[in-house]
Amino acid sequence: MGSYKIAVLPGDGIGPEVVAEAVKVLSIVGKKFHHSFDLRYADFGGAAIDSSGVPFPPATQEVCMSSDAVLFGAVGGPKWDTLDPAIRPEKGLLALRKAAGAFANLRPAKLFSELADACYLRPDIVANGIDILVVRELIGDVYFGEPSGIEVRDGERVGFSNMIYAEHEIRRVAEVAFETAMKRGKRLCSVDKANVLAVSRLWREVVTEVAKGYPEVELSHMYVDNAAMQLVRNPAAFDVIVTGNLFGDILSDEAAAITGSIGMLPSASVGGANTPGLYEPVHGSAPDIAGQNLANPVATILSLAMLLRYSLNLSAEADAVEAAVAAVLAKGYRTGDIYRDGMKRVGCTEMGQLICDAV
Amino acid sequence: MGSYKIAVLPGDGIGPEVVAEAVKVLSIVGKKFHHSFDLRYADFGGAAIDSSGVPFPPATQEVCMSSDAVLFGAVGGPKWDTLDPAIRPEKGLLALRKAAGAFANLRPAKLFSELADACYLRPDIVANGIDILVVRELIGDVYFGEPSGIEVRDGERVGFSNMIYAEHEIRRVAEVAFETAMKRGKRLCSVDKANVLAVSRLWREVVTEVAKGYPEVELSHMYVDNAAMQLVRNPAAFDVIVTGNLFGDILSDEAAAITGSIGMLPSASVGGANTPGLYEPVHGSAPDIAGQNLANPVATILSLAMLLRYSLNLSAEADAVEAAVAAVLAKGYRTGDIYRDGMKRVGCTEMGQLICDAV
Ligand SMILES: CC(C)[C@H](C(=O)O)[C@@H](O)C(=O)O
Numbered sequence A, B: 001m002g003s004y005k006i007a008v009l010p011g012d013g014i015g016p017e018v019v020a021e022a023v024k025v026l027s028i029v030g031k032k033f034h035h036s037f038d039l040r041y042a043d044f045g046g047a048a049i050d051s052s053g054v055p056f057p058p059a060t061q062e063v064c065m066s067s068d069a070v071l072f073g074a075v076g077g078p079k080w081d082t083l084d085p086a087i088r089p090e091k092g093l094l095a096l097r098k099a100a101g102a103f104a105n106l107r108p109a110k111l112f113s114e115l116a117d118a119c120y121l122r123p124d125i126v127a128n129g130i131d132i133l134v135v136r137e138l139i140g141d142v143y144f145g146e147p148s149g150i151e152v153r154d155g156e157r158v159g160f161s162n163m164i165y166a167e168h169e170i171r172r173v174a175e176v177a178f179e180t181a182m183k184r185g186k187r188l189c190s191v192d193k194a195n196v197l198a199v200s201r202l203w204r205e206v207v208t209e210v211a212k213g214y215p216e217v218e219l220s221h222m223y224v225d226n227a228a229m230q231l232v233r234n235p236a237a238f239d240v241i242v243t244g245n246l247f248g249d250i251l252s253d254e255a256a257a258i259t260g261s262i263g264m265l266p267s268a269s270v271g272g273a274n275t276p277g278l279y280e281p282v283h284g285s286a287p288d289i290a291g292q293n294l295a296n297p298v299a300t301i302l303s304l305a306m307l308l309r310y311s312l313n314l315s316a317e318a319d320a321v322e323a324a325v326a327a328v329l330a331k332g333y334r335t336g337d338i339y340r341d342g343m344k345r346v347g348c349t350e351m352g353q354l355i356c357d358a359v
């Protein structure tokens, strides 16, 4: 029996809907396992821009940093797309990641056996399933590299963003990746573009150095263009992938898309000492279906399971949530995004309630 | 009846085998249409490193620059992977592209109807086929951006590569993309990461400006992570894609992989005034199957067709080559990479000969 502080940032688009279902699940978990969860709601993203002019207001930062973990939905939407980039919703997400020191973003891309027919690849290619974990570096790279800007040089505009990594930034995320690989299939593929980019050559050197501490893990290196190809040709060949922020953004979305279950995929961003872990669905804010009870809350509910497991060390509770999701899927309940003939179609709130009942 | 100078750079791995078949086809085209082709062979890539210590020797550059077009195979292989990056085979390819001023790389990703069952995606997703043309900027971006290097700062190594575009570099490739879209489905999707990167914000601004000159073309913008996803979820939605060098490297390989026909896909790199166009298969040097008569020469033969069409303005000749390829496929001949039960399996030289016979 414990007492925990959870910052809850619903965000924009379908964010509030899917977060509401995860919160319902959390309260059932609290009752069943006798924990008390102090839910601390705060504005974030577009919602925060509307209420206070900035996407990650100081009050929200305060709430997050004093919590044990942060659960959030999604940010962004057409309403804020024309704003100055400095105050767009995405900037808030980057600032939150940075403030939390969350340098390692864990994004599983898994083919749920109940949903094998939702997979976008030819059935024979995925006969052995897909179970990839992308470990994406999250607070470095060209996302934060300086100098960056647009300026006039020799009479024309020039735009530039610096792709930069320091040794310690590569080392710490590589360590997380090797540790994670040790708990899984012990195969790690590091993705870079070392045949062209200096920053990738350092990446490859440092990952190779870290590998010496993990002799049991089989390390391979792959160029990012080839990785984009192999994810399609033979996704079952991957266990853990480690890569930089930009390549990780692209490849984790590709891997998620392949499974056909993007509405099902959770993510965790961790790393800071004494800072909260961040938990969010892989999918975005999907403004086109927001407010219509059409969203799939499973990705957020599974993100909550990761939160219980990694930030609160409550593995029995996490297991219970994951088992409840599997049970509801096994009974044939599906939201629209994963619906196939013969299944039972439900909305976001019904899906959330079914999972609550199953916990 | 004309007379043309073609630089031929077989390169490494399967390069020499597939180029040999394309050259056979070219000589039949010469006989049939009464042209004379002056074939000017030159060392390139690993082969050039072995013979002269550098991947793109001055003699090869001289041959290329004084030719009407360059046909080449592929570069690279494990033998040269441990060399200093400054003299690796890939450096030669980048230097050749730069010397030729070839700023626009056209990479079709097409599902050949005869090979629809080789496609990696679920059949229902590609029922309407795939016919995407990626226009990739080829001589700018983080590939060539300065400053770039690895150096020690504050006691640790730091690697950096500058993602940079000047207005005129974006404008000229955007113009090629709009022109190409006008000759196709009139839909252009520009891919960037403008929600995070300053360089992408300039990219988006300039592409939007160029669009004013092409009111008939429907322009959309997409973030690169979403594009990596949409290529899997709904590839039929794309007509022409325009993007920078790095994103184009990744997305064009992903698009090619999806078709399942990477051994079939040609590419053209054009743009310089008074410099030759470069034509090469999309696939790499595949050292694992080199020298075993297993390679698929079709991508190189179709690259030759592009060479005839774009650099020499010989469209009837290009049509003849493309029709010959289609005819041979329709008769059921397949190299190992695209072989399926019930087809006739042939090697690289047999495939080349069959296409020659069909021209
Ligand atoms: C919204 C955007 C800034 C973000 C990113 O690029 O990191 C998103 O794509 C993600 O992957 O979480």
Ligand SMILES: CC(C)[C@H](C(=O)O)[C@@H](O)C(=O)O
Residues within 6 Å of the ligand: A195, A196, A225, B090, B093, B094, B249
């Ligand atoms: C070999 C490498 C330098 C090259 C590139 O990245 O441009 C290749 O991947 C390609 O796409 O032609």
